[in-house]
Amino acid sequence: MSEGTLYDKVWDGHKVRELPNGQDQLFVGLHLIHEVTSPQAFGMIREKRMEVAYPELTHATVDHIIPTKDQSRPFKDDQAEQMMAELESNTLEANIKFAGPDSGDQGIVHGVGPERGLTQPGMTIVCGDSHTSTHGAFGALAFGIGTTQIRDVLATQTMALGRQKVRRIEVKGELGEYVTAKDIILTIIRHLGTDGGVGHVYEYGGPAVSKLSMEGRMSICNMSIEGGARAGYINPDETTYEWLKNTDTFEKDPNRFEELLPYWESIRSEEDAKYDDVFEIDCNEIEPMVTWGTTPGQGIGISEEIPDPKSLAESKRESAIRAQNHMRVTPGDKMEGYKIDVAFIGSCTNSRMSDLREACKIVEGKTVASNVRALVVPGSQRVKLAAEEEGLDKIFIESGFDWRLAGCSMCLAMNEDQLIGDEACASSSNRNFIGRQGSKDGRTILMSPAMVAAAAIKGEVTDVRRI
Amino acid sequence: MGAPAIKSASGKGISIRGSDIDTDQIIPARYLKAITFDGLGEFSFRDLRFDGEGRELEHPFNDKEYQDASILVVNSNFGCGSSREHAPQALMRWGIEAIIGHSFAEIFAGNCLALGIPVVEMEAAQIEILQEWVESNPGTEIHIDIVAQKIRYNEQDIQVSIPESHRKALVDGIWDTTALLKSNPEEVKQISGQIPYIK
Ligand code: SF4
Numbered sequence: 036m037s038e039g040t041l042y043d044k045v046w047d048g049h050k051v052r053e054l055p056n057g058q059d060q061l062f063v064g065l066h067l068i069h070e071v072t073s074p075q076a077f078g079m080i081r082e083k084r085m086e087v088a089y090p091e092l093t094h095a096t097v098d099h100i101i102p103t104k105d106q107s108r109p110f111k112d113d114q115a116e117q118m119m120a121e122l123e124s125n126t127l128e129a130n131i132k133f134a135g136p137d138s139g140d141q142g143i144v145h146g147v148g149p150e151r152g153l154t155q156p157g158m159t160i161v162c163g164d165s166h167t168s169t170h171g172a173f174g175a176l177a178f179g180i181g182t183t184q185i186r187d188v189l190a191t192q193t194m195a196l197g198r199q200k201v202r203r204i205e206v207k208g209e210l211g212e213y214v215t216a217k218d219i220i221l222t223i224i225r226h227l228g229t230d231g232g233v234g235h236v237y238e239y240g241g242p243a244v245s246k247l248s249m250e251g252r253m254s255i256c257n258m259s260i261e262g263g264a265r266a267g268y269i270n271p272d273e274t275t276y277e278w279l280k281n282t283d284t285f286e287k288d289p290n291r292f293e294e295l296l297p298y299w300e301s302i303r304s305e306e307d308a309k310y311d312d313v314f315e316i317d318c319n320e321i322e323p324m325v326t327w328g329t330t331p332g333q334g335i336g337i338s339e340e341i342p343d344p345k346s347l348a349e350s351k352r353e354s355a356i357r358a359q360n361h362m363r364v365t366p367g368d369k370m371e372g373y374k375i376d377v378a379f380i381g382s383c384t385n386s387r388m389s390d391l392r393e394a395c396k397i398v399e400g401k402t403v404a405s406n407v408r409a410l411v412v413p414g415s416q417r418v419k420l421a422a423e424e425e426g427l428d429k430i431f432i433e434s435g436f437d438w439r440l441a442g443c444s445m446c447l448a449m450n451e452d453q454l455i456g457d458e459a460c461a462s463s464s465n466r467n468f469i470g471r472q473g474s475k476d477g478r479t480i481l482m483s484p485a486m487v488a489a490a491a492i493k494g495e496v497t498d499v500r501r502i
Numbered sequence: 503m504g505a506p507a508i509k510s511a512s513g514k515g516i517s518i519r520g521s522d523i524d525t526d527q528i529i530p531a532r533y534l535k536a537i538t539f540d541g542l543g544e545f546s547f548r549d550l551r552f553d554g555e556g557r558e559l560e561h562p563f564n565d566k567e568y569q570d571a572s573i574l575v576v577n578s579n580f581g582c583g584s585s586r587e588h589a590p591q592a593l594m595r596w597g598i599e600a601i602i603g604h605s606f607a608e609i610f611a612g613n614c615l616a617l618g619i620p621v622v623e624m625e626a627a628q629i630e631i632l633q634e635w636v637e638s639n640p641g642t643e644i645h646i647d648i649v650a651q652k653i654r655y656n657e658q659d660i661q662v663s664i665p666e667s668h669r670k671a672l673v674d675g676i677w678d679t680t681a682l683l684k685s686n687p688e689e690v691k692q693i694s695g696q697i698p699y700i701k
Contacts, residue, residue, distance in 0.1 A: 048697060050693075052686065054676075058667050060682075062693050071534055072587070158699060165585035181609060184612070190684055233579075263607065295699055354522050448531060449534065470527070470549050476554075
């Protein structure tokens with residue numbers, strides 16, 4: 036069992052009691068809500084004549100279904116409109132703050148929390164969305180939950196959860212040029228597997244993680260879930276505090292920052308903390324990563340060969356064969372040169388300012404290949420505005436990208452942004468599951484935003500370091 | 503505590519082969535755009551069951567012989583991907599009452615528990631044998647004993663495992679957590695008062 040880790044401290048600080056089933060009742064410091072997974076929970080609450088217990092600790096926004104071109108109401112898609120209307124009335128009725136499209140604060144829920152300073156170290160954070168793990172970048176314990184648990188949290192601000200193991204992931208070495216946090220996490224998942232983290236929470240640390248920006252840290256924690264871990268976190272440090280200082284929560288109330296700092300420092304993992312196990316990776320060995328298959332664990336460095344399923348562990352073979360058939364790739368080939376039809380820069384993994392800046396550097400003065408549909412979907416209205424103030428939108432548009440409104444968009448294709456037929460998409464998102472981007476024959480290749488930008492220009496998967 | 507105790511499950515088996523079957527396969531995202539779970543059952547494995555033109559494909563969920571099956575047999579890391587409860591909801595509404603597999607994604611397993619669907623883990627080799635049996639003997643009855651962590655089919659008993667907290671919650675009828683968590687509001691308030699960032 037782990038001892039003295041941030042996980043242990045935050046858990047203990049939020050534990051209300053042990054439940055008869057052996058799980059703990061945990062207090063939830065921040066509950067985030069979006070339109071897809073919450074309406075059923077509000078329905079259940081209403082049915083049981085219960086009320087939202089702590090509306091002031093609950094924040095809502097709309098991201099999954101929102102159109103990124105024309106957001107005039109009612110939305111063209113009736114079902115999307117219905118979900119939006121339901122969220123508006125549920126939050127209004129329960130007195131929950133809702134960052135809607137008119138607020139200037141709307142965006143992917145996992146971008147909105149951090150950029151407004153709602154997400155803070157030492158918090159317990161839940162949301163009916165698996166990528167809630169993103170918030171762990173701030174040293175919070177952040178879990179994705181199901182709709183029944185959303186109901187629990189709405190009704191009681193607590194949830195029932197069993198304690199997990201803590202795996203320390205020590206990231207050493209230095210990142211090479213154009214090698215990013217996304218490549219680190221894709222490498223970790225490649226080695227530990229998509230189910231390697233089951234039963235675990237990942238603590239990321241080590242010299243390479245310390246050097247990462249908050250944005251990079253969020254990309255890593257974001258994809259903990261693709262590695263099977265329920266949550267991932269990074270101990271708070273100066274980088275974390277710098278970010279927090281510049282959010283409106285603490286700009287408005289600098290005293291609050293000073294008040295909370297001792298708490299944040301106190302929940303850091305101890306030097307001699309005990310972990311259930313430790314896994315090390317060396318950044319010097321990482322190059323820009325791309326996936327060749329249909330799970331995020333099926334990734335390789337851009338100069339590597341696509342593996343022969345026979346060379347993989349027995350449990351991975353059958354899904355590798357299925358994936359290679361779907362992707363139409365051959366073992367021994369490289370992903371370099373794989374033709375793409377769509378380039379998507381967006382999603383809660385990679386749609387923040389630093390992502391857009393890096394992609395912009397690649398596309399500036401170049402033109403998107405003529406057969407490629409390319410789009411940039413900023414993670415939030417604030418990111419969009421900040422990018423426009425820097426002129427990034429113009430650079431993207433001039434090179435042939437579509438510049439869209441904020442939302443999840445083609446990450447999961449619940450709005451109109453979808454792959455058609457067997458289109459192949461270079462994507463900065465987190466899931467390459469079959470059907471994920473809207474077409475069951477669609478093909479998704481995961482990579483960093485700079486790699487997507489490079490692929491958009493060349494019309495094929497390419498090594499961003501050589502463009 | 504308002505939830506019935508679930509000590510066993512019995513029914514006809516149905517097998518779905520493959521590791522890493524994710525929630526997008528179980529219920530494609532486009533069917534999530536509804537504000538209730540009603541009617542989700544028919545969209546279970548939708549894209550594996552029908553082609554782009556809506557023509558039926560070969561799939562156990564389409565097979566007439568398995569229409570009244572209620573015990574799903576799967577391989578490893580079943581239910582990975584999204585935290586959507588729509589996945590177990592869809593399976594439940596199709597008729598699934600329990601799932602036996604080599605391993606399950608954690609959130610998926612938790613979501614199943616919240617609906618009172620036992621997820622039972624069994625050795626990979628044993629799963630293969632059970633799948634073959636179910637495939638060649640449609641209508642096979644499988645009995646799951648949750649208390650003793652055993653399954654019974656074809657006149658044999660096989661040891662399985664169920665995470666202890668899940669097992670206890672099912673057997674003691676405390677898997678509906680809302681009632682449980684709602685029983686101590688004063689204590690919750692008191693704890694929240696000790697958390698530094700809560701005003
Ligand atoms: S961007 Fe994608 S992964 Fe992130 S919350 Fe939206 S749909 Fe989920």
